[in-house]
Amino acid sequence: xxxxxxxxxxxxxxxxxxxxxxxxxxxxxxxxxxxxxxxxxxxxxxxxxxxxxxxxxxxxxxxxxxxxxxxxxxxxxxxxxxxxxxxxxxxxxxxxxxxxxxxxxxxxxxxxxxxxxxxxxxxxxxxxxxxxxxxxxxxxxxxxxxxxxxxxxxxxxxxxxxxxxxxxxxxxxxxxxxxxxxxxxxxxxxxxxxxxxxxxxxxxxxxxxxxxxxxxxxxxxxxxxxxxxxxxxxxxxxxxxxxxxxxxxxxxxxxxxxxxxxxxxxxxxxxxxxxxxxxxxxxxxxxxxxxxxxxxxxxxxxxxxxxxxxxxxxxxxxxxxxxxxxxxxxxxxx
Amino acid sequence: xxxxxxxxxxxxxxxxxxxxxxxxxxxxxxxxxxxxxxxxxxxxxxxxxxxxxxxxxxxxxxxxxxxxxxxxxxxxxxxxxxxxxxxxxxxxxxxxxxxxxxxxxxxxxxxxxxxxxxxxxxxxxxxxxxxxxxxxxxxxxxxxxxxxxxxxxxxxxxxxxxxxxxxxxxxxxxxxxxxxxxxxxxxxxxxxxxxxxxxxxxxxxxxxxxxxxxxxxxxxxxxxxxxxxxxxxxxxxxxxxxxxxxx
Numbered sequence: 001x002x003x004x005x006x007x008x009x010x011x012x013x014x015x016x017x018x019x020x021x022x023x024x025x026x027x028x029x030x031x032x033x034x035x036x037x038x039x040x041x042x043x044x045x046x047x048x049x050x051x052x053x054x055x056x057x058x059x060x061x062x063x064x065x066x067x068x069x070x071x072x073x074x075x076x077x078x079x080x081x082x083x084x085x086x087x088x089x090x091x092x093x094x095x096x097x098x099x100x101x102x103x104x105x106x107x108x109x110x111x112x113x114x115x116x117x118x119x120x121x122x123x124x125x126x127x128x129x130x131x132x133x134x135x136x137x138x139x140x141x142x143x144x145x146x147x148x149x150x151x152x153x154x155x156x157x158x159x160x161x162x163x164x165x166x167x168x169x170x171x172x173x174x175x176x177x178x179x180x181x182x183x184x185x186x187x188x189x190x191x192x193x194x195x196x197x198x199x200x201x202x203x204x205x206x207x208x209x210x211x212x213x214x215x216x217x218x219x220x221x222x223x224x225x226x227x228x229x230x231x232x233x234x235x236x237x238x239x240x241x242x243x244x245x246x247x248x249x250x251x252x253x254x255x256x257x258x259x260x261x262x263x264x265x266x267x268x269x270x271x272x273x274x275x276x277x278x279x280x281x282x283x284x285x286x287x288x289x290x291x292x293x294x295x296x297x298x299x300x301x302x303x304x305x306x307x308x309x310x311x312x313x314x315x316x317x318x319x320x321x322x323x324x325x326x327x328x329x330x331x332x333x334x
Numbered sequence: 335x336x337x338x339x340x341x342x343x344x345x346x347x348x349x350x351x352x353x354x355x356x357x358x359x360x361x362x363x364x365x366x367x368x369x370x371x372x373x374x375x376x377x378x379x380x381x382x383x384x385x386x387x388x389x390x391x392x393x394x395x396x397x398x399x400x401x402x403x404x405x406x407x408x409x410x411x412x413x414x415x416x417x418x419x420x421x422x423x424x425x426x427x428x429x430x431x432x433x434x435x436x437x438x439x440x441x442x443x444x445x446x447x448x449x450x451x452x453x454x455x456x457x458x459x460x461x462x463x464x465x466x467x468x469x470x471x472x473x474x475x476x477x478x479x480x481x482x483x484x485x486x487x488x489x490x491x492x493x494x495x496x497x498x499x500x501x502x503x504x505x506x507x508x509x510x511x512x513x514x515x516x517x518x519x520x521x522x523x524x525x526x527x528x529x530x531x532x533x534x535x536x537x538x539x540x541x542x543x544x545x546x547x548x549x550x551x552x553x554x555x556x557x558x559x560x561x562x563x564x565x566x567x568x569x570x571x572x573x574x575x576x577x578x579x580x581x
Contacts, residue, residue, distance in 0.1 A: 007457070008456050008460035009453075010456055189452075190452075193438065193441065193442040193445060193446075194446055197431045197439075200432050200433045201430075201431060203393060206414045207393065207417060207423055208442065208443040208491060208494075209414050209417035209443070209448070210447075211412075211414045211446075265433065326435060326473075327441060328437070328472075328473045329437040329456070329472045331469065331473075
């Protein structure tokens, strides 16, 4: 207090990070122009990449920053898709339905949060998976879904394919940018700091005044909306909804792979993990079962040689984590 | 034996019981903590001292009994609410947020416990870091700290929440004599600023330099309470401390 004259401050963003943000901004602008230039196949693939990035960022928010290890995010991928099917069936135009369905799924996540967030660690993980399976079973009973046969969002066929593809691409791009930026803003704020404290020690977090349940709930609902949005975008681009696919455990496995391989609990890691996963899918995706074995092999190699993920390439060499969430105190000299 | 009560207590506990199954850890504990006082708690291991802190700080629900703080009934309130009301605690075994830096540990405590905005919380955290001798470690990961610095961090993080009452749980253990003196100075200066202190400590000479009143606990009960010297001279206290041979 004797040094009140010197205002203590948090260090500003490092120059390198500013460059990364600038480059990312320019890249986004470029990506905005891509569907006007690139062939349809590329545009479709890019939609998938954006969806993967949303998944990775959301699972990292949940598990990496809040310690909520869920293997049941497919519940929200499927519910988002199902809500969209229902809404479009009720007459809502498909493009707004992409977003409305994601928000409605968030309301359901609120209800689920009251139960699952009372559980800890392993129990929580199993509960999320069980819930996803139960919801899948319930949704399969809806006549509209036609059991495992599934259904299609036929209303999307009313649009010319080119126009449809371009719209979905731009919506996916905006959603991805929104998810990344929103996560950034959240983590930089109080909720982000509180989530990390809860991840590290929930009881100690409560002892410093953190409303642990409320913070976890906020993160859980946001991650659910994010996964639902990725799910509705995916449905919009693939048109067919099948409970087995929509609620499939593979979504959680993809999320886990991207986040762990990229670097859990780092901001940039999961995005890099999504890029790597996307590349692996492109290169080896046609090899069927071998592709899955390959993914497993990559995961094992990372666990053995680069346990901190791609971001470990920087960290292991003593460099600071790019786009780190760390708040560093600027200490007065002398 | 009870000290003359001159003001309304800031913290009042009446008939507090805590059981884990058949094991009764606290038996009808009554405590009054007066505003601005420094109350010491001693007692052999397993006396229920840390459990008492947990009960006061809301770390778990008590089996029965009533606790109020500044006249507010705390029954049913969570640890986070109690911290925001002004009760901070340290943990006997330090529990830092290991994935965060020292500064971030304090920052989040100031933001959540004291509801400060980022700028004010930064100032608070930096002030507390200087007072507790952690300023040089500000940007180090908490996981890189040794035990002594982790103990410092416990105290610093509790202070960052802006408490009116702080519950200190064996923060002196393992400190060198000069570190103990610095700790005593810190606690005395906090007290002179009006902070109410309850301190569980085994290192009696440090404790006796700070506290104005002493409670001795044994087997979940309050054995003696009053002037520190009188309490330590009490025959029952001596027996509990030195261990009586079974008769």
